[in-house]
Amino acid sequence: MAALPKSEAHVLLDCPDDKLVLGALARQPDAIRAIIRRYNQRLYRLARAIVRNDAVAEEVLQETYLKAFAALHTFRGEASLSTWLSRIAINEALQRLRRQRTRAMLQADLTHSQQAGVIPFPRALSTDDPERTMAQRQLLQMVEKACDRLPDVYRVVFVARVIEGLSVAETAEALDLQPATVKTRLHRARTLLRQELEAQIGPLLLDAFPFAGKRCELLTRLVMTKLGFREPH
Numbered sequence: 001m002a003a004l005p006k007s008e009a010h011v012l013l014d015c016p017d018d019k020l021v022l023g024a025l026a027r028q029p030d031a032i033r034a035i036i037r038r039y040n041q042r043l044y045r046l047a048r049a050i051v052r053n054d055a056v057a058e059e060v061l062q063e064t065y066l067k068a069f070a071a072l073h074t075f076r077g078e079a080s081l082s083t084w085l086s087r088i089a090i091n092e093a094l095q096r097l098r099r100q101r102t103r104a105m106l107q108a109d110l111t112h113s114q115q116a117g118v119i120p121f122p123r124a125l126s127t128d129d130p131e132r133t134m135a136q137r138q139l140l141q142m143v144e145k146a147c148d149r150l151p152d153v154y155r156v157v158f159v160a161r162v163i164e165g166l167s168v169a170e171t172a173e174a175l176d177l178q179p180a181t182v183k184t185r186l187h188r189a190r191t192l193l194r195q196e197l198e199a200q201i202g203p204l205l206l207d208a209f210p211f212a213g214k215r216c217e218l219l220t221r222l223v224m225t226k227l228g229f230r231e232p233h
Helices: 009-014 019-023 029-051 054-070 081-106 129-148 152-163 168-175 179-205 213-226
Strands: none
Touching: 009 019, 009 129, 019 081, 029 054, 029 081, 029 152, 054 081, 081 168, 129 152, 129 179, 152 168, 152 179
16 A cells, blocks of 8 residues: 555545555654644543643653654554554553652652642533533533542543543553453443542532522412412512
């Protein structure tokens, strides 16, 4: 199969991975750029699920691409390009995490100053209702933080399967796990998330769907009027 023609940058959105790989091997900037843009979000989220820090995840992502393009000639297509890249990103993130933990043990007093961010889930928020938009943002932040607090082994599987939509087989291959282990960890992740969210949301629901103030008073008057009672003004 021929590599991507240098003048066909406009067709990259629908270009298959194998053609982009050939273009990247030929050092065609458009092909390299297309691969990066196609997999940026997935690889970032996988890395972020492991290191739990936005800036570190970006560093992992950069290193992932540098290593991937340097070793692209070894890609044989036994797995999909996305799985191959995911495996590199996961390994790089795990190595970075191990280095971080080693430094943390040597300098324990510095660990308390580091704050973990949250996984930036995609947002499709309506701007028509400011109050609804704010509520949606609060719920999303609650979910993101709950996901961030999952144990590592469950969080990465959850992000891969639920957030990025990888299949069980793809997740198993990327994480070097058995498919049954992926299913078990995903089930456990969902259970833990549900428990935490129920604990947080439960008290809030006591104030949900309020029907007080003017709305309550208006309905009271309407009903009383229909029952034949004259309401005082």
